[in-house]
């Protein structure tokens with residue numbers, strides 16, 4: 531089978547290689563992949579900026595496939611020929627509050643989804659939502675899981691709330707926007723690009739600001755305070771976001787694209803009873819609840835572009851330049 535592999539070679543970190551089709555172990559299923567999607571994580575791995583890098587690992591955390599070989603005792607909806615998506619989380623553990631020390635994500639260290647076949651534990655697969663195409667279903671798992679935990683499990687977004695999702699060009703941000711809206715919140719967005727704000731408005735955003743404009747925070751402040759802000763940019767900007775929260779509000783963050791803040795407005799946090807909550811991917815319960823929300827509201831991940839697998843390196847180039855709106859998907 532063809533697979534995209536991380537190489538210990540500074541001149542060519544990613545290579546499309548011909549590998550033996552994996553043989554599923556006990557309790558595993560073999561999937562014939564139909565689609566796989568990229569995340570920011572894949573780019574970070576490709577430039578060596580990721581913990582626990584193991585060379586010769588097949589890349590990719592997101593995918594949709596058809597069960598080629600089922601495991602014994604699987605439910606009828608997970609039998610040979612069923613169309614499924616893969617939960618990229620492994621080993622979350624029993625504590626819903628936090629992942630265990632054995633937690634890993636598909637694609638590093640386990641072989642990932644950017645291959646024609648994937649052998650994966652049977653308890654990682656779920657029926658693909660029927661309203662989604664193969665490419666849309668492939669785009670859902672990692673971003674959907676991360677966004678669901680940030681917005682609902684941690685952020686407790688609810689009907690009538692005002693929510694701000696920063697960096698709406700991001701794959702997770704777009705799912706967060708859709709989930710918060712489905713839960714009944716009015717959602718504002720930020721972006722560094724005006725056309726991305728317009729796209730978000732067309733999808734139902736209540737408003738949006740360009741974070742390159744000097745008065746972006748004042749523009750948002752004028753629109754009123756927020757009950758919840760979902761952010762992955764981090765940096766010193768966190769202190770500006772704290773000013774935009776209503777007293778009692780929450781800032782949930784799942785990334786730090788801008789790095790660590792050099793200071794933190796602790797005075798504002800305690801006086802206004804604010805909550806700063808970190809969040810990462812999600813538990814198996816989060817994944818099941820995310821799928822329930824997606825099915826109930828017929829939510830569709832935003833797709834930027836779809837390519838044949840042979841052109842997957844072009845998708846990494848798009849990710850590098852951050853010019854996409856929505857997920858980058860490859861088909862097999």
Ligand SMILES: NC(=O)c1ccc[n+]([C@@H]2O[C@H](COP(=O)([O-])OP(=O)(O)OC[C@H]3O[C@@H](n4cnc5c(N)ncnc54)[C@H](OP(=O)(O)O)[C@@H]3O)[C@@H](O)[C@H]2O)c1
Nearest residue numbers: 570676697698699700701702721722762763784785810811
């Ligand atoms: N902890 C986890 O489980 C987890 C899971 C997934 C992702 N992450 C992290 O979360 C971040 C986003 O991931 P992703 O996959 O959604 O990445 P992505 O699709 O590449 O999006 C990154 C986005 O960051 C936004 N951004 C850049 N500068 C910003 C600023 N000053 N203020 C607000 N937004 C800004 C950009 O939005 P615009 O294009 O709109 O300007 C960009 O689209 C990454 O750092 C990633 O590593 C963490």
